[in-house]
Amino acid sequence: MGASQSKTDAPPKVIRNETPVEFSQDVVDYLSDRLASPETTPERQSSLDNHIRSRIQAELQILRAEEEKVQQEIQRALEKENIEREVDAGDASVHDTKNSETLIGDLEEIKTKVDRYQSRRQLSDFPFVKEATEEVVSCYRSNKSTPLECWQQVARFKAAVAEAETVSDGVRRISAFVQLNAPDSNT
Numbered sequence: 001m002g003a004s005q006s007k008t009d010a011p012p013k014v015i016r017n018e019t020p021v022e023f024s025q026d027v028v029d030y031l032s033d034r035l036a037s038p039e040t041t042p043e044r045q046s047s048l049d050n051h052i053r054s055r056i057q058a059e060l061q062i063l064r065a066e067e068e069k070v071q072q073e074i075q076r077a078l079e080k081e082n083i084e085r086e087v088d089a090g091d092a093s094v095h096d097t098k099n100s101e102t103l104i105g106d107l108e109e110i111k112t113k114v115d116r117y118q119s120r121r122q123l124s125d126f127p128f129v130k131e132a133t134e135e136v137v138s139c140y141r142s143n144k145s146t147p148l149e150c151w152q153q154v155a156r157f158k159a160a161v162a163e164a165e166t167v168s169d170g171v172r173r174i175s176a177f178v179q180l181n182a183p184d185s186n187t
Contacts, residue, residue, distance in 0.1 A: 086100070126160070126164040128160045128164075129161060131160075132153070132156050132157040132159075132161075133157060135156065136154055139153045
């Protein structure tokens with residue numbers, strides 16, 4: 001039982017078709033080409049690529065939206081935490097409390113004052129810088145093909161700028177010293 005087959009090998013039965021089956025040459029060529037190269041056609045590959053790209057873009061948009069939502073939540077939580085800290089610190093020193101909004105306002109005010117001060121200062125405050133600039137420009141114009149000939153004028157210009165920076169830094173230090181040592185009008 002089971003050691004030998006229960007049926008003896010019978011000869012295969014062949015059924016012959018009386019009607020001839022014919023295929024056009026285009027069908028035969030197409031099928032033979034498909035057998036020869038099992039790769040996907042360029043049209044099919046392009047379709048697949050476009051589908052994959054669209055799926056990736058959709059996923060990217062979803063991820064970006066989620067990331068933006070998370071960042072907004074983090075920002076809100078940090079703002080809330082900062083306000084709580086400011087309130088807690090404000091309880092300790094009520095009369096000297098400044099929150100971030102007032103500090104930002106103060107910084108903006110200082111920035112506008114500095115910008116106004118810088119805009120009022122002109123090159124006429126430093127005539128030696130203006131003279132050195134004119135020397136460099138004149139030298140470059142007269143030596144268009146050999147600008148390296150103007151190295152001495154450039155060196156003088158650099159020295160004039162350094163001197164102007166030193167003078168303006170000294171003025172800033174003196175005005176800061178005066179402000180620190182000025183008597184308070186409130187006392």
